[in-house]
Amino acid sequence: MIAAAFDSTARFVWSRNRWILLACAAAYAAIFIAYQIWSPEQIHRSLPQTTAFMRLAPFFVPLLALVGSVNVATAQLGGREGFFPRLFYTLPIKAHEMVLPFITYCVALTGAMWLAGGIISGWRILMLAPPGTPHEAETISYWLPFLITSGLVWFQVLAWTPVSSGWIRICALIAAIVAHFFTVFLCAVGSVTPNQVVVVSTLQIPLAFLMATRAVSRDRWGVSHDNARGRAVGRDPSAPDDARAAKRHPLREFSGALGAQAWFEGRVQRWSGVGVSALSLLLLAILLVLQVLDARVKHPDLVDGFARMTVGLFLWSLVALAAVNGFLYASFRSVKRWQYKGAFAMPSFFAALPMSTGDFVWVKLTSVMTRMLWFTGAALLACGWIALSAGLIDFDSRPLLALRQQHGDFVASLLLAIPVCAFVLVLLGSTANVMSLSLGVRAWNAPNAIHFARYLAFAFGAVAVATYMNRHHAPPAGLAEVVRALAIFKLLTLALLVRHVGRRGLMSWGRLAAMLGFWLVTFGALLGAALAFLPEGPTPWPTFVACLVLLTPGQTAIAAPLSLHLNRVR
Amino acid sequence: MSVESNGAARPVVEIRNLSRRFGTAEALADVSLSIPRGVVFGLVGTNGAGKTTLIKHAMGLMRAQAGSVSVFGLDPVSNPTAVLSRVGYLAELNELPEWMRVEELINFTRAFYPSWDDRYAQTLRQNFELEPHKIVQALSKGQRARLGLLLALSYRPELLILDEPSSGLDPLVRRDILRAIIKTIAQEGRTVLFSSHLLDEVERVADRVAIINGGRIIQNDDLETLKSCYHRVVFRFGSAPPATPQLEGYFNWQGGDRHWSACYRGDVQQAGHLANAEIVEHSPLSLNELFLALVGSRGTGKGEHA
Numbered sequence: 001m002i003a004a005a006f007d008s009t010a011r012f013v014w015s016r017n018r019w020i021l022l023a024c025a026a027a028y029a030a031i032f033i034a035y036q037i038w039s040p041e042q043i044h045r046s047l048p049q050t051t052a053f054m055r056l057a058p059f060f061v062p063l064l065a066l067v068g069s070v071n072v073a074t075a076q077l078g079g080r081e082g083f084f085p086r087l088f089y090t091l092p093i094k095a096h097e098m099v100l101p102f103i104t105y106c107v108a109l110t111g112a113m114w115l116a117g118g119i120i121s122g123w124r125i126l127m128l129a130p131p132g133t134p135h136e137a138e139t140i141s142y143w144l145p146f147l148i149t150s151g152l153v154w155f156q157v158l159a160w161t162p163v164s165s166g167w168i169r170i171c172a173l174i175a176a177i178v179a180h181f182f183t184v185f186l187c188a189v190g191s192v193t194p195n196q197v198v199v200v201s202t203l204q205i206p207l208a209f210l211m212a213t214r215a216v217s218r219d220r221w222g223v224s225h226d227n228a229r230g231r232a233v234g235r236d237p238s239a240p241d242d243a244r245a246a247k248r249h250p251l252r253e254f255s256g257a258l259g260a261q262a263w264f265e266g267r268v269q270r271w272s273g274v275g276v277s278a279l280s281l282l283l284l285a286i287l288l289v290l291q292v293l294d295a296r297v298k299h300p301d302l303v304d305g306f307a308r309m310t311v312g313l314f315l316w317s318l319v320a321l322a323a324v325n326g327f328l329y330a331s332f333r334s335v336k337r338w339q340y341k342g343a344f345a346m347p348s349f350f351a352a353l354p355m356s357t358g359d360f361v362w363v364k365l366t367s368v369m370t371r372m373l374w375f376t377g378a379a380l381l382a383c384g385w386i387a388l389s390a391g392l393i394d395f396d397s398r399p400l401l402a403l404r405q406q407h408g409d410f411v412a413s414l415l416l417a418i419p420v421c422a423f424v425l426v427l428l429g430s431t432a433n434v435m436s437l438s439l440g441v442r443a444w445n446a447p448n449a450i451h452f453a454r455y456l457a458f459a460f461g462a463v464a465v466a467t468y469m470n471r472h473h474a475p476p477a478g479l480a481e482v483v484r485a486l487a488i489f490k491l492l493t494l495a496l497l498v499r500h501v502g503r504r505g506l507m508s509w510g511r512l513a514a515m516l517g518f519w520l521v522t523f524g525a526l527l528g529a530a531l532a533f534l535p536e537g538p539t540p541w542p543t544f545v546a547c548l549v550l551l552t553p554g555q556t557a558i559a560a561p562l563s564l565h566l567n568r569v570r
Numbered sequence: 571m572s573v574e575s576n577g578a579a580r581p582v583v584e585i586r587n588l589s590r591r592f593g594t595a596e597a598l599a600d601v602s603l604s605i606p607r608g609v610v611f612g613l614v615g616t617n618g619a620g621k622t623t624l625i626k627h628a629m630g631l632m633r634a635q636a637g638s639v640s641v642f643g644l645d646p647v648s649n650p651t652a653v654l655s656r657v658g659y660l661a662e663l664n665e666l667p668e669w670m671r672v673e674e675l676i677n678f679t680r681a682f683y684p685s686w687d688d689r690y691a692q693t694l695r696q697n698f699e700l701e702p703h704k705i706v707q708a709l710s711k712g713q714r715a716r717l718g719l720l721l722a723l724s725y726r727p728e729l730l731i732l733d734e735p736s737s738g739l740d741p742l743v744r745r746d747i748l749r750a751i752i753k754t755i756a757q758e759g760r761t762v763l764f765s766s767h768l769l770d771e772v773e774r775v776a777d778r779v780a781i782i783n784g785g786r787i788i789q790n791d792d793l794e795t796l797k798s799c800y801h802r803v804v805f806r807f808g809s810a811p812p813a814t815p816q817l818e819g820y821f822n823w824q825g826g827d828r829h830w831s832a833c834y835r836g837d838v839q840q841a842g843h844l845a846n847a848e849i850v851e852h853s854p855l856s857l858n859e860l861f862l863a864l865v866g867s868r869g870t871g872k873g874e875h876a
Contacts, residue, residue: 251677260681268669334669347665351631353682354655505648569647570632 002100005093009101012085017065024061024113027053032120038470040122046470054117054125059148062109066156069102082162082219095217096209099160103209106152114145143187143194146201151180153208161215177282185286188302257355258363265367268334273324277375280317283310284382291389307390314379314386321375322427326434329368344441346568357565358507361439365432365515365557372431376424415532422525429522432557440563447563451556458550480543487546490555494519497558506561519554526552580643581606582729582761583628588637590623590785597623599785600637605763605778610751612776612793613765614861620785621765622662625733628763629659641729655683658727662734664718666706672717673702676724683725691724698746712743719750732764736771744771751775773857783865797854800863804831804851815847822863833863 014021031050034043044051069085088098117125126140154176163169183200186192254260287310290303331343332350350360387393394400403412440448468476498512526548539547583605590598598620605611615621626632627639630646630653639646646653666675676695680686695702698716700709709717715735722730730751736744751762752775766772772779773793780790789796803820807828814823820832830847833855855863 251673254677254681257682260678264667264678268667332667334667347667348631348659348661348663349665349667352629352654352657352659352661353679354651354653355682356651568650569630570626 001093002097005091005097006101006104008088008091009098009105012087013065013069013102013105016069020061020064024057027057028113028116028120035120040124044121044124051121051124054113054121058110058113058117058145059152061113062106062152063155065109066106066152066159080163080166082160082215084160084216084219089220095220096213099209099212099216103153103156103205103212106156107149107205110145110149110152141194143197143201146198147180147183150201150204150208151176153205153212157208157212157215160212160219162219174278174282177279181282181286257353258359261355261360261363262367265329265363266371268332269325269329269367269371272328272371273321273375276320276324277317277379280310280314280379280382283313284386287386287390304390304392307386307392311383311386311392314383318376318379318427322372322431323434325368325372325375326431327438329364329371330435330438342441344438344567346564351568356506357568358505358511358561360568361507361560361564362511364435364439365560368431368435369428372428373424376427380420380424418525418532419529422522422529425518425522425525426553429518429553429557432560433553433555436556436560436563439560439567441567445563445566447559447566451559480540483543483550484546487549490549494555494558497555501558501561504562504565506565512558515554515558519552519558522554523548523552582642583611583763584638584640584643585624585627586638588624588627588634588639590620590627590632590635596785598627601782601785601787602637603780603787603790605761607761608759609777610762610775611764612772612779613763613782614767614769614772614779614857615765615782616865617767619782621782622733623785624782625731625763625765629657629731630654655685656728658722658725658730660715660718660722660732660735662737664714666714666718666721668705668707670706671702672700672704672706672709675706675717676702676721679721680724686725690726691720694720694723712739715739715743716746719747723750726760728760730760730762730764732762734765734767736766736768744768748775769856769858769861779857781861781864788864789860793857796860797857799835800855800860801834801852802831802855802859802863803834803849804829805847806850807847809846811846822866833860 031043031054034047034050084098091098114125123140126142126144128141128144155173158169158172158176161169183192183197187194187197252263254263283306287303287306290306332347333343395404400412403415406412407415437448437451440451465476465479494516498516501507502509502512527545530544530548581604583603585601585603588598588601588603589596601620601624603624613621613624623632627634628641628646630639630641630650633647641653642656644653667678670678672695676691680688680691698713698720700713700717700720706714706717719732719735722732732747732751735747739747748771751764762775764772764776776793778791779793779796781788791799805815805825807815807830810827811830815830815832817832819836820834822833824831829850834852
């Protein structure tokens with residue numbers, strides 16, 4: 001029976017996650033081939049992201065596989081139910097036989113990915129010292145895979161455990177994350193040895209298995225549900241929550257359809273991307289504690305390193321948030337079964353509302369961009385505070401001093417704000433682009449085919465140019481002309497796209513002008529940042545401007561009404 | 571149930587030579603249909619016959635590959651707002667936002683319709699016994715159907731489109747839906763288009779019925795005309811015929827030995843007669859019998875019209 005359980009679980013996990021696993025395997029294969037063609041040192045120098053990818057993938061891929069395998073229809077962390085796939089509850093197997101294959105596959109997948117990454121990179125992925133550290137000083141953090149595996153199995157347990165209140169699960173998840181980070185901290189300062197971490201982390205696996213078996217068994221027989229219901233004898237089980245919800249969210253008076261839809265977007269996506277920023281917030285909290293404890297006096301390097309890592313993580317979180325929010329805001333559903341084909345199809349309820357497609361797109365765009373603006377503002381403030389308090393910015397450094405002397409403090413600070421604005425605008429434009437891509441649903445309609453072909457051609461072109469430049473240390477002949485021609489082509493297609501969308505009545509000319517204006521402002525900010533801070537290089541200005549035209553996001557967003565129209569009207 | 575007598579009035583829904591394919595499958599083939607104002611139009615057909623596809627075209631949720639669709643004289647694809655603001659729609663898959671409370675959903679939908687009638691919505695909510703604080707996810711299938719119906723009716727639409735509204739629902743909810751249809755009809759000038767498998771329901775409320783099969787409209791007429799037009803004729807043969815009898819105008823032969831029955835369209839008295847058989851009995855067909863006779867005799871229905 002246990003063999004059958006392993007077999008059916010393997011089929012289930014594979015059917016739900018095959019694209020993620022295949023994509024990951026393809027990425028590993030590509031890195032392996034790249035390491036064979038060029039040396040690992042060379043790749044690490046020019047493309048450090050490959051190492052970062054192999055460090056992060058053994059955590060995120062099994063986590064995504066877990067999310068993809070849970071009971072997605074009710075997969076809300078704030079929910080009371082356990083998320084173990086219900087399909088297995090009807091099988092004639094015991095709870096431990098259900099749980100064991102999932103935990104085994106999680107451990108095996110994580111182990112296999114660390115092993116593969118280790119072999120491919122010559123164990124560089126386990127060397128966590130900053131680049132430039134003498135080779136002999138680098139140590140292999142062999143305890144890391146064990147600690148991460150422990151974290152993953154506990155995530156599984158917490159996801160499967162039914163709780164009487166959603167907050168219990170969220171608090172338990174935060175506690176698990178804090179405990180694992182604290183272990184890293186203890187290991188880094190030498191309070192615990194790597195061997196102790198390995199032993200304790202390994203012991204977590206059987207412990208998590210026992211806890212998961214109990215949780216799944218209780219969830220299977222509805223014990224926890226009965227307990228939850230017991231508190232409201234003789235009443236509808238959802239009634240207390242409903243009454244509380246009614247108190248929390250009094251009915252809003254909407255000024256019109258746009259206001260109502262904006263409220264809907266805000267409510268339905270209120271938790272989107274919050275998980276992504278949780279890690280950064282946790283690091284910020286730890287940093288605050290370190291500041292309060294005045295840890296900088298005793299361990300200045302550690303605190304500085306931690307501050308740099310937090311700032312880096314905040315910035316990467318913003319990029320991840322742009323991707324996540326852009327992706328999820330395209331959906332009209334609160335439960336995002338994003339791995340299913342119909343996840344982003346417009347539900348008939350919304351499709352039948354008397355609101356134009358352009359209005360729907362406008363509300364989505366403004367909602368997601370406002371949300372991203374809040375996130376970005378908060379993150380930049382946090383980064384600014386960390387940088388100032390940890391002394392990461394040296395105002396008396398030569399370039400800053402020169403800038404201040406040349407323009408005065410006020411103008412210098414305005415000039416410094418330009419690249420920040422450019423970063424924010426590019427981030428917002430990229431968010432809108434991602435949303436537009438998702439609005440098109442996973443179907444081979446015209447906008448999707450054009451976007452896919454465009455991005456693919458751009459990616460292949462960039463790789464080809466980078467490869468050529470790596471070999472010859474000079475750009476290929478005629479590249480400047482091609483870039484200029486492409487920029488002109490992009491501007492032409494942008495104009496044609498605006499005309500097409502406007503003439504079809506999918507969006508008002510005023511809104512299209514606003515979107516075009518946003519694109520121009522983003523381009524202007526990028527150009528301003530380049531003019532203010534980039535040293536004059538060998539690239540002629542027309543080519544440089546053409547590059548910026550190509551890199552400024554926004555074209556995909558302008559096609560969003562077309563994408564949603566094809567989503568709404570099949 | 572009044573059929574507007576003024577034939578010159580523009581039909582509410584006008585579909586001309588509509589065709590639609592999904593890959594190689596033909597969902598609709600040269601469908602033409604006209605629904606006058608004030609009519610309850612029943613669309614009946616088997617699963618996969620093309621009812622939902624036809625309704626989605628009328629709602630502007632599908633673009634016509636060939637032919638044309640107009641609702642209130644407008645193309646619903648290019649004028650979605652103008653058309654949808656006058657149409658109440660209850661989809662087969664009643665995909666309501668599950669996280670909202672009932673009152674939130676009503677309040678949300680209300681913002682989209684200037685003609686929303688708060689008092690009527692409140693009355694419907696009470697009649698349908700929907701608790702305002704309850705979350706949509708916690709509603710039963712029947713309650714969801716009632717909520718969907720409430721949302722579709724509360725702005726008093728000129729055209730009510732119901733796609734399989736009572737499919738899989740208990741008799742009480744079906745009764746509510748039928749009552750809602752009847753009440754809608756009672757309001758002057760309202761039109762109802764609804765699709766259903768449940769032919770007894772269609773028979774109870776529809777003025778006009780179209781039978782769709784294999785993407786083709788095989789029958790489209792007033793219900794009374796249909797019922798008076800088709801008859802089941804029972805024959806008694808002098809001796810058992812060696813094979814299924816054949817006679818011009820008759821179809822859907824059933825029986826065996828000396829007793830056979832068949833359906834006939836038109837006046838039985840003027841129909842041809844079989845030499846060695848006498849007509850024992852003839853009676854008008856119910857909609858159920860008519861549907862079975864027409865659809866059953868055609869298989870996939872890709873043949874000639876009756």
